[in-house]
Amino acid sequence: MRKASRLFEIIQILRLARHPITAAEIAGRLEVTVRSIYRDIAALQAMRVPVEGERGIGYILRPGFDLPPLMFSIEETEAIVLALALLERTGDADLKAAARRVGDKIAGAVPPPLRQTLSARALHAWGTTPRQPEGIDLATVRRAIRDEEKLLIDYRDEYGRASERTIRPIALIYYSETANIVAWCELREAIRNFRADRVEACAATGAHFRGGGDTLRQVWISGWAENQREVG
The missing domain is CATH 1.10.10.10 (Winged helix-like DNA-binding domain superfamily/Winged helix DNA-binding domain)
Structure with missing residues (x-):
């Protein structure tokens, strides 16, 4: 820190x-x-x-010292409460801990009426919570996305076939059963999705693709539009 x-x-x-x-x-x-x-x-x-x-x-x-209050509407405060509750369902231990810290910070900064809304625990997000994957730390993936750093992963696909991949991670999608890493795969020379629970090992490479993350995300997003046109 x-x-x-x-x-x-x-x-x-x-x-x-x-x-x-x-x-x-x-x-x-x-x-x-x-x-x-x-x-x-x-x-x-x-x-x-x-x-x-x-x-x-x-x-x-000492009393009297304070940071500027955060001014949210009731609806905005409720949106924050529910968003933090949803983070509990990601299976990402670091994000869950961060969500609790965010809640404490907001509770300490907002005026008393909104603080009561935060502490009332009237909004909840239920559902299954995926287990944290054993072969990869999702915090490492998030850091690699921010730093635009390549990762080396040992991956086993749905048919049990093992391979070693160097990937350029650009996004992380949290589903109810697992997290998916969206990345440019240097082996396939294309955007691929890797289930985190199928990653058996992961290491930072020290090699970067700085400046390339936004471009790859645009390629990924443009693929959504293409798929939607094909479905229509």
């Missing part, structure tokens, strides 16, 4: 805390060292963020 993001996370944690929270507790939530948290607290205090407390006892955020 970058330092700027970590400082924001610390402010959020302190804003939502109802009692002094120790550096060890914060470090545990952010998965960093206690020493890093001490340095971050000092940095926040140097920026005149009113963090009070001391080592071994805990820290609090």
Whole structure:
């Protein structure tokens, strides 16, 4: 986690805390060292963020300090609640954890009437949740899509045939039974869909296709339109 993001996370944690929270507790939530948290607290205090407390006892955020409120309508807030609930059904552990953090951040930033809507738990998304695939970390795929980095995968198709592919991932589709990786396959020289639960191993290659992601997505999307014309 970058330092700027970590400082924001610390402010959020302190804003939502109802009692002094120790550096060890914060470090545990952010998965960093206690020493890093001490340095971050000092940095926040140097920026005149009113963090009070001391080592071994805990820290609090003095009342009166706040970030600008997020202004959503009731319907927009309900849309957020349902969208976060749907993320619970992706089978992507990192996204599910991120959804919980997003909910906490929004709850701490919106005015009280909207906060009640977020905490009421009146909207739910039911259905089956796919298991997290064993051979690939979906967080790695999402990062490769963002960074436009090629992945090397060991893949077994629906007939059980094994192959090694170098792919350029451009999208990730979450279905109820699995996630599908949309990618340019260098072996087939075409856009292909790879079921995440059929990937037996995955590794980042360090090779990139920077600037090519948007072009490949346009090729992929244009294929939708072609298929629709054929169906019509």
